[in-house]
Amino acid sequence: MNDRRCPNCGAVLKAGTNECEYCGTDWTPSPPMTEKIERTSGKAIASFGFSFVGFLLLSEKNNLVPPVLGLVGMILGIISLKINSKAKSKIAGEGLSLVGTILGIVTLLLSFVMIIMNYRGYRLW
Numbered sequence: 001m002n003d004r005r006c007p008n009c010g011a012v013l014k015a016g017t018n019e020c021e022y023c024g025t026d027w028t029p030s031p032p033m034t035e036k037i038e039r040t041s042g043k044a045i046a047s048f049g050f051s052f053v054g055f056l057l058l059s060e061k062n063n064l065v066p067p068v069l070g071l072v073g074m075i076l077g078i079i080s081l082k083i084n085s086k087a088k089s090k091i092a093g094e095g096l097s098l099v100g101t102i103l104g105i106v107t108l109l110l111s112f113v114m115i116i117m118n119y120r121g122y123r124l125w
């Protein structure tokens with residue numbers, strides 16, 4: 001029980017070691033950078049929040065709020081992802097900023113689709 005696996009090759013790590021005997025990667029945890037984590041996850045949460053609210057408001061016809069929220073969510077997500085890649089370590093909120101970016105793009109695209117559909121007299125839902 002309590003087997004830890006190598007994130008690189010998936011081999012089981014021996015108890016008490018952080019180095020993988022198969023691929024030689026050292027998985028010793030690096031010291032946390034609290035200040036950067038807090039700033040990054042704040043942007044990540046904001047990114048997800050803007051995109052998600054924009055996505056929820058998509059059902060309202062010809063509303064310019066969803067694309068604006070989607071755009072803000074996408075920009076915040078990209079900024080957050082750039083900070084993460086500069087920090088060179090896995091930071092909490094990396095997944096959230098990715099979700100925020102993708103959801104922002106989806107919201108933006110769906111808004112345009114809905115505006116075009118509505119203009120042509122179709123109803124998406």
Ligand SMILES: [Zn+2]
Pocket residue numbers: 006007008009010011020021022023024025
């Ligand atoms: Zn390995």
